[in-house]
Amino acid sequence: EADIYQTPRYLVIGTGKKITLECSQTMGHDKMYWYQQDPGMELHLIHYSYGVNSTEKGDLSSESTVSRIRTEHFPLTLESARPSHTSQYLCASSESMRGTSSKWTGELFFGEGSRLTVL
Amino acid sequence: KNQVEQSPQSLIILEGKNCTLQCNYTVSPFSNLRWYKQDTGRGPVSLTIMTFSENTKSNGRYTATLDADTKQSSLHITASQLSDSASYICVVSDRGSTLGRLYFGRGTQLTVWP
Numbered sequence: 317e318a319d320i321y322q323t324p325r326y327l328v329i330g331t332g333k334k335i336t337l338e339c340s341q342t343m344g345h346d347k348m349y350w351y352q353q354d355p356g357m358e359l360h361l362i363h364y365s366y367g368v369n370s371t372e373k374g375d376l377s378s379e380s381t382v383s384r385i386r387t388e389h390f391p392l393t394l395e396s397a398r399p400s401h402t403s404q405y406l407c408a409s410s411e412s413m414r415g416t417s418s419k420w421t422g423e424l425f426f427g428e429g430s431r432l433t434v435l
Numbered sequence: 436k437n438q439v440e441q442s443p444q445s446l447i448i449l450e451g452k453n454c455t456l457q458c459n460y461t462v463s464p465f466s467n468l469r470w471y472k473q474d475t476g477r478g479p480v481s482l483t484i485m486t487f488s489e490n491t492k493s494n495g496r497y498t499a500t501l502d503a504d505t506k507q508s509s510l511h512i513t514a515s516q517l518s519d520s521a522s523y524i525c526v527v528s529d530r531g532s533t534l535g536r537l538y539f540g541r542g543t544q545l546t547v548w549p
Binding site: 357359360422423424425426427428431 | 480484544
């Protein structure tokens, strides 16, 4: 069972508010990701990190920002939420490939998700 | 263009019946293919991971197949249970980088009725 946690699970806020979605993992994984998912649609990568002090933007443009100060923690922040930010946000992590291990699969472990609704 | 297409979009079956979900991909170069199960309001959970050399892999009542030549995969569910109701997502990874970029399908929404 994956040890990756997201809070809050559900959040309803008004337009213009600043929000932070928390994500923590206890597996010691170097790689962490944030995905956005709307009903019936595929997951879209919005941010990822290869390790501490490393953050990159994903395929889908997002007004959110992330930070990676500690290996286990990868929070996502929206400075001023808008209704267009309403979505499901999924955090994930994966281990890095060590040497030439044939057993490395790069499997993603997902958190339970944070459902954000902006009114 | 690298894409992952899943069919059917949705499926309703009766408890105890079998079903097969399809995944076609155009991702190249290919690294591996994964099937995830996502319960409503939850995060996806891995069912199987298949590499280029693997044709079949089972995980309990779930059996995945891979045909790397035709770029097709299927997920067969045997003796379905109510708890199988979920979205099943096919994810393909390329070998373009150490990250192995992931391409997600939109999922097949399976509903199992009693």
